[in-house]
Amino acid sequence: MKRNYSVTSYRQHHVRIWVSSPHNATGYYTVYGEEALHADHFNTKLSFGDTQTVWARTGYLGFLRRTDLTDASGERHDALYVVGSLDETLELRGMRYHPIDIETSVIRSHKSIAECAVFTWTNLLVVVVELEGSEQEALDLVALVTNVVLEEHYLIVGVVVVVDPGVIPINSRGEKQRMHLRDGFLADQLDPIYVAYNM
Structure with a gap:
C-alpha cells in the first residue's frame, strides 16, 4: 500500500507531517460515539502544486533521511523519522x-x-x-x-x-x-x- 507524505517547511531540520492514504480518518470520535469532524486536520489541500489531493495533518514533526534500505525494485529510499508533536514546540x-x-x-x-x-x-x-x-x-x-x-x-x-x-x-x-x-x-x-x- 503506497502512502503519500507531504512535508511543509518548518525550520531547517523538522517538517510538519501530512498523510494522504485511502485509510485516512475523517474525524475523531467523542466519548458519546459521535464523529467530531475537524476539516482543518482531516480535509486539507495544498494551495500550490497538487491542489486536488486530500491530506490529513498529523500534528507531528519529522524529517526525511536517505537510508541504505531498498524497496522491492532494489532502489534505496527515504525513511520518515517522527520527532514529536507540534504542540510541544x-x-x-x-x-x-x-x-x-x-x-x-x-x-x-x-x-x-x-x-x-x-x-x-x-x-x-x-x-x-x-x-x-x-x-x-x-x-x-x-x-x-x-x-x-x-x-x-x-x-x-x-x-x-x-x-x-x-x-x-x-x-x-x-x-x-x-x-x-x-x-x-x-x-x-x-x-x-x-x-x-x-x-
Whole structure:
C-alpha cells in the first residue's frame, strides 16, 4: 500500500507531517460515539502544486533521511523519522524550537546530567537538569548548560534549575510531562538543588 507524505517547511531540520492514504480518518470520535469532524486536520489541500489531493495533518514533526534500505525494485529510499508533536514546540524570538533538540544538546554537555527538560516561562527558556553526581557540580552545570544552548541553538537560557534524579515527570509511555514540570516550577514544588536566573 503506497502512502503519500507531504512535508511543509518548518525550520531547517523538522517538517510538519501530512498523510494522504485511502485509510485516512475523517474525524475523531467523542466519548458519546459521535464523529467530531475537524476539516482543518482531516480535509486539507495544498494551495500550490497538487491542489486536488486530500491530506490529513498529523500534528507531528519529522524529517526525511536517505537510508541504505531498498524497496522491492532494489532502489534505496527515504525513511520518515517522527520527532514529536507540534504542540510541544517552544516559540522563542519568533521562531519555533522542538524541546528534544535542546534537551539532547544539554544532556550531551556533561556526564553528570541524567535527564533534562525545557519549557518557556514569560518568554524565557527554562532548562531543568537532573544531576547524577555531587551537589558541588550543580554550580558548574549552569555555565555548561547556558553555553551549549547558546552555541548550538543561538538561544539565551533564562533559568537553569538543577534537581535530583527522578524529579522530571514521565508518563506511562516514557514521554516527558513538560507542562506538569512547568506547573511544579511555578508552584515552587521542585525542591531544587540550585537555581540560576539569567534575567
